Amino acid sequence: MATSPNTMVVQFEKLKTNFQDVRVSFADKTIDTESIKTAANDDESATNKQAKASNQLATIIINNDDKLPTNSQRKVLSKKQLVVAQTRINIQEHEHNIKENRAAIKDWQAAIKEQTENVRTTRQQMQDMTDKERSQANETIASYESKMTDLKKNISDAKTDIQSEKDKIKHLEKQKTKQQNGQLNVPKLAQ
Numbered sequence: 001m002a003t004s005p006n007t008m009v010v011q012f013e014k015l016k017t018n019f020q021d022v023r024v025s026f027a028d029k030t031i032d033t034e035s036i037k038t039a040a041n042d043d044e045s046a047t048n049k050q051a052k053a054s055n056q057l058a059t060i061i062i063n064n065d066d067k068l069p070t071n072s073q074r075k076v077l078s079k080k081q082l083v084v085a086q087t088r089i090n091i092q093e094h095e096h097n098i099k100e101n102r103a104a105i106k107d108w109q110a111a112i113k114e115q116t117e118n119v120r121t122t123r124q125q126m127q128d129m130t131d132k133e134r135s136q137a138n139e140t141i142a143s144y145e146s147k148m149t150d151l152k153k154n155i156s157d158a159k160t161d162i163q164s165e166k167d168k169i170k171h172l173e174k175q176k177t178k179q180q181n182g183q184l185n186v187p188k189l190a191q
Helices: 046-056 079-128 131-180
Strands: 002-003 020-026 057-063
Touching: 079 131
Parallel strands: none
Antiparallel strands: 020 057
């Protein structure tokens, strides 16, 4: 079961007491963006691709001598339980991302309010300024407005991200329902 994008928990059951070793092979099936190339860089990266491909495979050997901790109290989970638990974890991660984005939006909105107040205050003070001071004040106002534009874009991007996260959660909820009904669709490892 994956516990994060780069870690995984493997559950062994029914191992004999005096087992010699257990070999677990892992293959990273994700697309390696480093190996994507165009005709222009095809020749120079041919050797790099071979090195990258070998880095995507791993075999771990667990020896009985390693004195692995065992927990006889821990319930052995079925494939279905593991898959559903992983889907729940994925949903929680997306919910956490939504929460973080909402908090960021709140902070950015407060910052926009602050910048707006700064613009208003600066404009009020401009009545008593010299021409040179007004010119500097206009630059300051332009800077505040530029910051507000950036903050508004951040808010817009965060709202888009929130909607994307919600869509992913809906998909995962449907997937979880199917999994609970026995449709696991777990990728099988090549033998």
